[in-house]
Amino acid sequence: MSASCEGGFSLLALSQPALLEVFASLTEMRDSIALSLASKELWELGAASRRRALCCAACHHAVVPDAAAAFSSDTYREAPHLGLPDGDSHAFDAEHAELRIRGAGGPGHEVRVQHVQCGGCGLHLGVRLVQLGSLRAGAAAACIRHWRELQVLGACFLARRYLRLRAPDGREELLGRPLPPSARALYRCTAARSSLRRPGECGAALFEQRDVLSRQHCWDAGGGPERALYINGFRPGAVVERNERQESLCQGEMRVADVHCTACAARIGWRFCRDLTPALDNCNQVGRFGVVRSSIEKDEHAGT
Ligand SMILES: [Zn+2]
Numbered sequence: 001m002s003a004s005c006e007g008g009f010s011l012l013a014l015s016q017p018a019l020l021e022v023f024a025s026l027t028e029m030r031d032s033i034a035l036s037l038a039s040k041e042l043w044e045l046g047a048a049s050r051r052r053a054l055c056c057a058a059c060h061h062a063v064v065p066d067a068a069a070a071f072s073s074d075t076y077r078e079a080p081h082l083g084l085p086d087g088d089s090h091a092f093d094a095e096h097a098e099l100r101i102r103g104a105g106g107p108g109h110e111v112r113v114q115h116v117q118c119g120g121c122g123l124h125l126g127v128r129l130v131q132l133g134s135l136r137a138g139a140a141a142a143c144i145r146h147w148r149e150l151q152v153l154g155a156c157f158l159a160r161r162y163l164r165l166r167a168p169d170g171r172e173e174l175l176g177r178p179l180p181p182s183a184r185a186l187y188r189c190t191a192a193r194s195s196l197r198r199p200g201e202c203g204a205a206l207f208e209q210r211d212v213l214s215r216q217h218c219w220d221a222g223g224g225p226e227r228a229l230y231i232n233g234f235r236p237g238a239v240v241e242r243n244e245r246q247e248s249l250c251q252g253e254m255r256v257a258d259v260h261c262t263a264c265a266a267r268i269g270w271r272f273c274r275d276l277t278p279a280l281d282n283c284n285q286v287g288r289f290g291v292v293r294s295s296i297e298k299d300e301h302a303g304t
Pocket residue numbers: 056057058059060061118119120121122123
């Protein structure tokens with residue numbers, strides 16, 4: 001490609017094929033959006049390179065089918081981030097997302113939110129702001145000085161850690177950057193406490209590094225209390241659940257089930273099945289899993 005740099009470089013001086021090449025060379029969607037927004041022509045030319053769906057990391061359901069439109073919306077521009085207990089979150093219009101939204105919070109709360117769940121698997125993904133003091137979502141602006149607050153009222157804030165961007169070819173990305181190879185590192189079963197296989201002889205692929213949400217948990221899977229990882233999900237079919245029951249955990253009353261490796265039957269962790277706290281403080285954990293350290297081994301060389 002060639003373009004004259006005299007008097008400043010103009011992208012629009014490039015031919016259409018050259019511009020398409022520029023778009024194809026961009027690895028991050030936010031760069032494609034930034035370039036697309038420069039002019040109407042570039043918006044049309046960049047359509048293919050912006051095509052991404054925002055998906056649930058656990059079930060791959062397309063939560064926001066047109067991610068580029070959501071990332072360039074007024075809602076996202078006004079309040080792109082919100083810190084939540086689930087980590088950094090992005091703002092999206094509820095109208096453009098396939099989500100389930102449940103009521104929560106009682107009258108008298110200064111800030112009221114609703115729980116937002118994946119429309120596919122029902123896992124908690126974030127919150128929807130419905131009230132800020134006397135301002136409610138959907139209310140007409142009483143005064144121009146509340147304009148900014150009304151922009152974010154009604155918006156869903158979805159936690160980055162529960163989401164992935166998916167390109168039309170199936171390639172997945174973390175939000176804002178390509179997936180580093182280490183994110184695909186596999187964790188395999190060690191067969192600790194297995195009745196079918198000797199220690200070290202299972203090796204079943206359980207989950208990947210990118211599924212890990214926290215390393216600060218503790219659990220007894222039959223070998224006494226030990227350190228555990230909290231994860232977004234296992235590979236399909238990797239585990240089976242047994243023995244669902246109610247337990248008093250540090251975070252409150254919950255229903256949990258034991259999780260066993262499908263290949264060697266060893267008990268390796270647990271699943272949070274239901275939140276029994278009155279205010280649903282733990283609803284973000286429901287449907288997610290934990291796995292004890294003795295049951296897993298990181299396979300640095302594997303990745304698919
Ligand atoms: Zn899902």
